Amino acid sequence: MKKTISFIILFLFFHSSNAREGMWFPQLLEQLNETEMRQLGMKISAEDIYSVNKSSLKDAVVQFGGGCTGEIISERGLLITNHHCGVSQIQSLSSIENNLLKNGFWAMSDTAEIPVPGLTVTFVKEIIDVTSIILANVSEDLNEQERNLIIKSKSDSIEKARTDGKNIKAFVRSFYSGNEYFLFITQVFRDIRFVGAPPVSVGKFGGETDNWLWPRHTGDFSLFRIYCDSLNLPADYSKNNVPYTSMKFLEINIEGVKENDFTFVYGFPGRTNEYLSASSLDLIYSQTNPNKIKIREERLNIWRTDMNSNDTIYLKYAPRFKTLANYYKKWRGENLGLKSFNVVEQKKRYESKINAESNGMAQPILDNIEAVNERLKPLSYNSDFFVDGLLGIEIAGLSQKFTKLITLSQSDTTSKEVLNKELERLKADYRGFHKNYSKKTDRKICLAMLNLADKHLSQEYKPAFYSNLKNENDIEEYTDRLFDGSLLTDTSSMMKYLSAFKKRKIKRVLTDKVYLFGKEITGVSKLLNEKMAPLNIELGRLQRNYVSILRSVDKERKFYPDANSTLRVAYGNVKSMNPSDGKIYNYFTTTDGILEKIDNSNPDFEFPAGLEKLIRDKDFGAYGKNGSVPVAFLASNHTTNGNSGSPVLNAKGQLIGINFDRVWEGNMSDYFFDENTCRNIAMDMHYFLFVVEKYGKASRLIEEMKIIR
Known part of the structure; x- marks a missing residue:
């Protein structure tokens, strides 16, 4: 009974x-x-x-x-x-x-x-099923890299044929985790x-x-x-x-x-992710969401205080605050609902049912998904404190703005015209950055995120600058040094520097403490992404096969494609x-x-x-x-x-x-x-x-x- x-x-x-x-x-x-x-x-x-x-x-x-x-x-x-x-x-x-x-x-x-x-503003003119074209001769024996290259090549060809280069644009999207493909023809105003x-x-x-x-x-x-x-x-x-x-x-x-x-x-x-396995959902419920909630709560408290006390800061940060706060509260409610309905456990029971009805075909896939998630878990944990934490420090992203200028400055073949074009781009970029930036607020964010990351990052994924930071006082002094006297955080000095730029002067950027700070953070974040990439690719393959089994076995269920x-x-x-x-x-x-x-x-x-x-x-x-x-x-x-x-x-x-x-x-x-x-x-x-x-x-x-x- x-x-x-x-x-x-x-x-x-x-x-x-x-x-x-x-x-x-x-x-x-x-x-x-x-x-x-x-x-x-x-x-x-x-x-x-x-x-x-x-x-x-x-x-x-x-x-x-x-x-x-x-x-x-x-x-x-x-x-x-x-x-x-x-x-x-x-x-x-x-x-x-x-x-x-x-x-x-x-x-x-x-x-x-x-x-x-x-x-x-984009209108959709037509939606066309191109699954048979995209997946023709795409064998399951191919590895994921080969498969993705073939699919991209076919998608590019279809898109090019239906795009006029000016008024009509086209793109192909995958559905049901890569089991179907549709072409969208659009008009963009x-x-x-x-x-x-x-x-x-x-x-x-x-x-x-x-x-x-x-x-x-x-x-x-x-x-x-x-x-x-x-x-x-x-x-x-x-x-x-x-x-x-x-x-x-x-x-x-x-x-x-x-x-x-x-x-x-x-x-x-x-x-949406309606068809995730129990183990994939559990990673989100038990680790990813709690991490992001914790990090964003710190950032939001700082922004809220500064915005409420200053109209200029409010105007600078209002859209970003809205976005950050929206997802912060969403994830809290999401976890509440997942807990209330015991969704992870319900999914496990559903998976047992699917495995039985598929004569055991589902279980090896589900076991492999769980194994990959276990390998992904520590990497994802550390990545959370980069994506939402350290990379949430606005000055941390400044180093990336200079990548092209550094390359051009170190090349003997760079023309004056190309160099000047990049300098003008950087000036415009800095003006836009300054319009929506408060140094006072970012300093507070930096201190909070450095302390939070110090408590949660594994030692192997801490940026090198942490080696000299033994306690919170050290972190506070380091933050003060970052924000005082850096060329990259002084927009007026940066504009003068770019206006009088010579190739040999690139050394000033390369030795700037904020540039080095950002470079170290983005370097470790990139390393984590590189380690996670093959695991995510493998998860994609397994998820595609799992969804295929779901749709073939569960005849009572009305399957709709996840939102994308x-x-x-x-x-x-x-x-x-x-x-x-x-x-x-x-x-x-x-x-x-x-x-x-x-x-x-x-x-x-x-x-x-x-x-x-x-x-x-x-x-x-x-x-x-x-x-x-x-x-x-x-x-x-x-x-x-x-x-x-x-x-x-x-x-x-x-x-x-x-x-x-x-x-x-x-x-x-x-x-x-x-x-x-x-x-x-x-x-x-x-x-x-x-x-x-x-x-x-x-x-x-x-x-x-x-x-x-």
């Missing part, structure tokens, strides 16, 4: 929510998901979501920069994404005198929209302009206190616009460029969401939740909760007086419901990083929210998804429209949108 119950629990663990779990290929929805999506309430067809024969919703969903999702909400290329996705761009356009990040910004005309250098965003106190309201938690009251949005040439094609920035005429844009629906309404999320989820920053669809319902005994999360929040949370003595809960007054006066315009404005809602869509900014769509494919987070209790969903616990958090479009029109007074933007009321 116990055996039967155990099997039922195991079956439910991996299969019960399988229907709504997953990040699915949009081009395969008709084949795999459409029937179920319609049963859950969807009113449109799979072809309305993805088509190459007509405009579809895919033509309104974009990859924003390199790591977020955005969507087109007007015929004139108006784009919305999260505030936290646009924060680095907003910061780059800000200064203490014109602090767009702090004060917010609304362009009241096209000419007031601000170009954002380097920002791109390069002239993107900042249109508007609320003050950061609205865009990150709740800050790190509320991050990953519910209830939420964050106005997490920013607006940009795509510009193009007169033929509606991508172009470099030009004052003659015009707003992009959208092939498809999303209608905004503010009729209101209700419990159990069908929803789906369309976007570019970054990374390619276009996907996840679907579910608007859902409240019961995270623990006696605790209930309602499925929506309103502006009433903002008034309850406002505390201008706490940086996380500062709020603009003008917007507070609108809320207190109930001056909601057309966006109020039952005496308040809906701010956010919960749904059971499977999301991850990269889904930030993704559209949350209703049964008719209309925009009802912008995805921006997940709940703490379900934060393990990159490894294990539970429909009863995992929730994505979306900003309600009512709140977006209310802030833009009533607070931002940007009615011209509202007039561009098609709003279903």
Whole structure:
């Protein structure tokens, strides 16, 4: 009887929510998901979501920069994404005198929209299965290096054939751990302009206190616009460029969401690892996550203190703090969820089941994975204190900036033109570094990271400078020497040095204490990477074989490919939740909760007086419901990083929210998804429209949108 119950629990663990779990290929929805999506309430067809024969919703969903999702909400290329996705761009356009990040910004005309250098927006035009081409004549007898070279050569050939070198780009990505390959044909726009965003106190309201938690009251949005040439094609920035005429844009629906309404999320989820073995997951759970949490907590405490006491430092570090803090809290929640659901042990039981059903074929692979992980474990442990620790010291990376200049200076054949070009690049690099750098703050980080690494690194992986550092006093004195009198940390002196540079003067860099400091750190980090590389390659081979067995044996399981920053669809319902005994999360929040949370003595809960007054006066315009404005809602869509900014769509494919987070209790969903616990958090479009029109007074933007009321 116990055996039967155990099997039922195991079956439910991996299969019960399988229907709504997953990040699915949009081009395969008709084949795999459409029937179920319609049963859950969807009113449109799979072809309305993805088509190459007509405009579809895919033509309104974009990859924003390199790591977020955005969507087109007007015929004139108006784009919305999260505030936290646009924060680095907003910061780059800000200064203490014109602090767009702090004060917010609304362009009241096209000419007031601000170009954002380097920002791109990418549309997916078509997704094609090229597995049979890529894997043709790729034998399992090949070693991994040979296999990878053949696959890369074929991928390069396919990409080259489908890229026009200017407007259309193509790339091949692997799926199911290298068992399948797909070609993505894309169009990349390069002239993107900042249109508007609320003050950061609205865009990150709740800050790190509320991050990953519910209830939420964050106005997490920013607006940009795509510009193009007169033929509606991508172009470099030009004052003659015009707003992009959208092939498809999303209608905004503010009729209101209700419990159990069908929803789906369309976007570019970054990374999941649903099919990891128990031993691989245990390494993350028991070692990697705890290490990174410990290291980042130290760095965040220093940044937080300095940022809260100085507006200039705040402006310099805001985007990086947000990223660092986001993952710090994510990993804490992730480990909590993995522990609560006992996922490692559940995976072990599942592996036993798979091994039995595969007639013992799985066990040798799983044993080899575990053996490789045991060899990887000490290397990975030490690497953590480089990647997140010592290499988190900003001056440690300065030595790498001079690699090319050193090579050019030591060569007798270097032309003056080539040398001058590199000198100008370095000057620009240093100006950019200085703009976002605080020497005072980095000194504190350096001291903290040197002490932390000293306590945790194995003796064989300690950089050479530790040989003269016997205690914390020695480390503090060494830190002071690093930051006082180094050419590399003095931007003014560095600019003069580069302007008057002669080849023979390269010795000053080569003997600089900060250069030597960075060189020693990067040298040991490189050594660790070189030792880990063959182990990771072997893990990749074993994982590919394991996933192949999983898919061939477990016929009850609906397999979706792990996220890898390619276009996907996840679907579910608007859902409240019961995270623990006696605790209930309602499925929506309103502006009433903002008034309850406002505390201008706490940086996380500062709020603009003008917007507070609108809320207190109930001056909601057309966006109020039952005496308040809906701010956010919960749904059971499977999301991850990269889904930030993704559209949350209703049964008719209309925009009802912008995805921006997940709940703490379900934060393990990159490894294990539970429909009863995992929730994505979306900003309600009512709140977006209310802030833009009533607070931002940007009615011209509202007039561009098609709003279903």
